[in-house]
Amino acid sequence: MSGRIPEEKIEAIRRSTDIVDVISDYVQLKKQGRNFFGLCPFHGESTPSFSVAPDKQIYHCFGCGAGGNAFSFLMEIEGYNFVEAVQSLGQKSGIDLPEVQENQSGSAKTNSENDTIYKAHDFLAKLYNHCMVKTPEGEQARAYLNERGFSKEMIEKFQLGFAPDSWDYATSYLEKRNYPLAKVADAGLLAKREFDGKYFDRFRNRIMFPIWDPKGRPVAFGGRIIGDGEPKYLNSPETKLFQKGKFLYGFHLTRSAIRLKDQAILLEGYVDVITAYGNGVQNVVASLGTALTKDQAKLLRRQTESVVICYDSDKAGTNAATRAADELMEAGCYVRIAKMPGGLDPDDYIRTYGAERFEKDVIGAAPTVMAFKMEVFRSGKNLSDEGERIRYIEEVLKEISRLPNAVERDHYLRQLAEEFSLSLDALKQQVSQFFKEGKKSKDNAPPKRDNNARKNFYVKKKLLPAFQNAERILLAYMMRDLEVAEKVQEEVGGSFNIDEHSAIAAYLYSFYANGHEADVSQFMEQLTDPNLVKIASELAMMDLNNDVSDKELHDYIRQVLNYPEWIKIEEREKEKKEAEMKQDFVQAAKIAMEILEMKKNLRNSF
Numbered sequence: 001m002s003g004r005i006p007e008e009k010i011e012a013i014r015r016s017t018d019i020v021d022v023i024s025d026y027v028q029l030k031k032q033g034r035n036f037f038g039l040c041p042f043h044g045e046s047t048p049s050f051s052v053a054p055d056k057q058i059y060h061c062f063g064c065g066a067g068g069n070a071f072s073f074l075m076e077i078e079g080y081n082f083v084e085a086v087q088s089l090g091q092k093s094g095i096d097l098p099e100v101q102e103n104q105s106g107s108a109k110t111n112s113e114n115d116t117i118y119k120a121h122d123f124l125a126k127l128y129n130h131c132m133v134k135t136p137e138g139e140q141a142r143a144y145l146n147e148r149g150f151s152k153e154m155i156e157k158f159q160l161g162f163a164p165d166s167w168d169y170a171t172s173y174l175e176k177r178n179y180p181l182a183k184v185a186d187a188g189l190l191a192k193r194e195f196d197g198k199y200f201d202r203f204r205n206r207i208m209f210p211i212w213d214p215k216g217r218p219v220a221f222g223g224r225i226i227g228d229g230e231p232k233y234l235n236s237p238e239t240k241l242f243q244k245g246k247f248l249y250g251f252h253l254t255r256s257a258i259r260l261k262d263q264a265i266l267l268e269g270y271v272d273v274i275t276a277y278g279n280g281v282q283n284v285v286a287s288l289g290t291a292l293t294k295d296q297a298k299l300l301r302r303q304t305e306s307v308v309i310c311y312d313s314d315k316a317g318t319n320a321a322t323r324a325a326d327e328l329m330e331a332g333c334y335v336r337i338a339k340m341p342g343g344l345d346p347d348d349y350i351r352t353y354g355a356e357r358f359e360k361d362v363i364g365a366a367p368t369v370m371a372f373k374m375e376v377f378r379s380g381k382n383l384s385d386e387g388e389r390i391r392y393i394e395e396v397l398k399e400i401s402r403l404p405n406a407v408e409r410d411h412y413l414r415q416l417a418e419e420f421s422l423s424l425d426a427l428k429q430q431v432s433q434f435f436k437e438g439k440k441s442k443d444n445a446p447p448k449r450d451n452n453a454r455k456n457f458y459v460k461k462k463l464l465p466a467f468q469n470a471e472r473i474l475l476a477y478m479m480r481d482l483e484v485a486e487k488v489q490e491e492v493g494g495s496f497n498i499d500e501h502s503a504i505a506a507y508l509y510s511f512y513a514n515g516h517e518a519d520v521s522q523f524m525e526q527l528t529d530p531n532l533v534k535i536a537s538e539l540a541m542m543d544l545n546n547d548v549s550d551k552e553l554h555d556y557i558r559q560v561l562n563y564p565e566w567i568k569i570e571e572r573e574k575e576k577k578e579a580e581m582k583q584d585f586v587q588a589a590k591i592a593m594e595i596l597e598m599k600k601n602l603r604n605s606f
Contacts, residue, residue: 005086005097013086014521016093019057019070026077026214028259028303035541039302039332041077042066044294046301046332051541057521060537067537069521078215117187117241120179121210121218124170124189128161128208128221131169138162140226141207148271149351154278157253158209158270163223165205188220188236203234209249209270211242211288214299216252220244222270222289235289245293248285248300249273255303257282263306265363266292266324268317272310272346279355281363292324297331307333308366313340318376325369338366339375370412373399393420397427401434467563470556471501476539477548478508479520484548485512491557497564500535507532569598 020029020036029036029052040050040061049063060067066076074085090097132138132145133155141162145155154160163169174184181199184190191202206223213219220236236242250273258264260283267273267286276284287296300307307328311317317340325335340349340362350358367375377395381388396416403409413431417424464472474492478485489509496502504527511523520540527533572595579588 005083009090009095009097010086010525011522013090013093013095014057014070014525016095017057017070017089018054019059019073019521020052020054022070022089023052023059023073024259025255026302028262028305039298040064040066041302044298044331046330053541056540058524058537058540060534060541062538062541065534065538067524067534067540069524071525072533113183114241116180116183117239118217118219120174120184120187120189121220123174123177123179124221125159125161125208125210125218127170127173128163129156129159130161131164132160132162132207137164144207144226148275148347150274151278154274157278158250158274159218160274161208161210162226163201163203163206163208167200167204170201170203171199187239187241205229206234211236211244211247211249212252213241213247214252214255219247233289244288244290246295246299247288248296249288250277251285251299253277254282254284258285258300258303262304263308264300264304266300266307266309266311266328267346268311268320269345269347275347275350276355276358279350281350281355281359287324291320292327294327294331297324297327297333300328301331301333305332305334308336308338308363310338310340310346310362310366312345313343322369322373322376325372329369335369336366337369337372338362339372368408370399370403370408374412389420393422394430397430398434398438401431401438467497467559467566470559471496471498472539472542473544474553474556474560475501475504475508475536476542476544477553478505479523479536479540480518480544481548482512482518484553485509485518487553488557491554492560496560500532503529504532504536504539565598565601569595572598 023029023036023038026041027038027050029038030048034053034055036052036054037048038050038052039045039048040063042061043064043066045063050059050061050066052059058067058069059073068076070089071082071085074080074088075082078085078088080088087097132141138161145160150160171181171190174190175181181190185192185199189202190199192199203221203223205226207226209222209224210218211220211222220239220242222236223234225232225234235244238244249270254273254277263283265276265281265284267276267284269286269289273284273286276282285300287293309321309324309328311321311324321337325337328335340346344352346358346362349362353361374396377392377399381392383389383392393416396412400409400412400416403412409431413424413427416422417427474484474488478488485508488505492505494502494506496505507526508523511526512518516522520536524533524536527536572591576588576591576595579585579591
């Protein structure tokens with residue numbers, strides 16, 4: 001699999017890499033016993049089934065079956081090939097791979113085109129930043145940002161820039177550096193005139209906010225007009241590299257702070273994130289000008305369980321916050337919604353009152369989603385009016401009926417009963433009715449299309465036949481112990497009854513024959529079939545005794561080797577019954593004697 005990279009280099013990188021550190025960049029992991037657990041990044045789930053074993057340097061998801069080592073994790077989550085995964089971990093480990101650089105001339109046309117677009121975005125981000133910071137053209141933009149309280153450090157950290165009011169500022173620089181303008185235009189950085197086919201700058205007279213992917217590469221821009229003009233904000237279109245529903249603004253900078261605090265603060269816009277981050281509140285992100293999507297909610301849930309939504313306090317912000325809360329709760333987050341006082345947005349509040357007060361009085365005081373919704377339902381209603389009071393109570397009860405937690409439902413029902421002097425039993429009865437109506441409506445709805453094929457991998461584990469369980473245990477011990485593998489090879493060889501088990505055994509025999517010591521992570525690099533990797537990672541995670549006795553080992557081997565004979569015995573049992581049904585008792589007796597002899601041989605096999 002290594003291709004151009006020497007095996008010793010791959011081994012050095014693997015040994016210098018901690019799989020927990022690698023996966024922690026993508027998944028919030030919590031230690032439980034010897035292993036770490038988190039939400040699987042490869043399929044949707046709300047309870048952690050993704051396990052990372054630091055002693056074995058492997059991972060396995062007990063939900064979708066994904067498994068492997070640090071290399072395969074990066075290949076799966078980033079879409080890397082093996083060489084790219086090795087190169088990425090080599091850079092982190094400080095191990096140079098000059099042989100890769102020499103031979104990367106044209107590995108794939110698509111990758112080459114993508115690299116060009118990444119480089120074009122990076123070049124323009126630096127160009128716009130230079131224009132903002134160093135040139136006379138950026139003076140107005142600098143003044144605007146200074147007025148908004150943006151420090152030099154904030155401007156540099158978020159690489160803020162300025163696109164001058166020119167038709168060819170970016171175009172001419174890109175052309176001079178031989179960037180393919182057609183491809184750059186397809187990526188949304190330039191536009192094309194219909195009447196003469198010439199390219200021109202898409203962004204003009206705008207403060208530029210680069211948008212990064214989770215790896216910190218610029219993949220798009222948001223541009224805010226300076227002075228009058230429409231639209232106020234102009235964003236890059238969606239491209240192969242940029243789908244705004246999958247990214248969160250600032251995520252690559254704030255991910256570590258989110259994991260450290262075990263909490264994310266979800267804001268509405270670029271400016272809110274920059275102001276908060278620049279003033280010390282660094283566990284912040286923003287959705288990119290759209291309603292929060294399922295992908296964004298899952299991205300946050302993989303980092304933390306706790307999310308505080310802090311949107312503007314106007315009607316649009318309130319509605320967006322409640323919709324975002326629903327998505328986050330469906331992803332398994334514990335959610336609160338902060339209330340911004342006096343019509344301020346987070347940027348204004350922090351600049352006026354400071355970050356410490358923002359964290360304490362706004363974020364720290366954020367109510368639960370249910371409490372927030374109750375306030376929203378209450379606003380604009382005259383609760384002294386009987387009709388409006390009943391309407392309010394019904395709205396709250398409908399919302400309570402959707403709460404999955406029984407304790408939470410009981411808490412708000414008692415609060416409602418006490419406030420309006422109502423019977424708790426009557427409220428519970430009404431909630432039950434709303435729940436049944438909601439369930440009936442849900443059951444009658446057309447089934448949702450399952451776009452996650454990996455979910456289909458998971459089936460509830462049923463009790464395995466003894467021979468299959470014996471094969472699994474043998475393989476698990478073989479991966480951990482060379483001597484066990486040698487004993488099994490001598491007694492069983494390739495005579496496993498499950499094809500995948502035979503294949504894994506064959507790979508193991510070859511692995512040890514090549515002089516390798518027992519090392520599950522290294523062994524998995526030899527497996528070319530993804531299905532074998534899944535099975536091997538699951539077997540490696542089995543909770544077994546440190547040592548296996550000879551008697552126990554031979555019991556497992558006997559079950560494996562006896563299984564084909566048991567199949568033959570079952571076939572003879574059927575033939576015996578058929579003879580008895582035909583009243584051929586002589587033949588039935590003869591078969592019975594054969595069965596006894598076959599069973600006797602089984603007992604005496606070892």
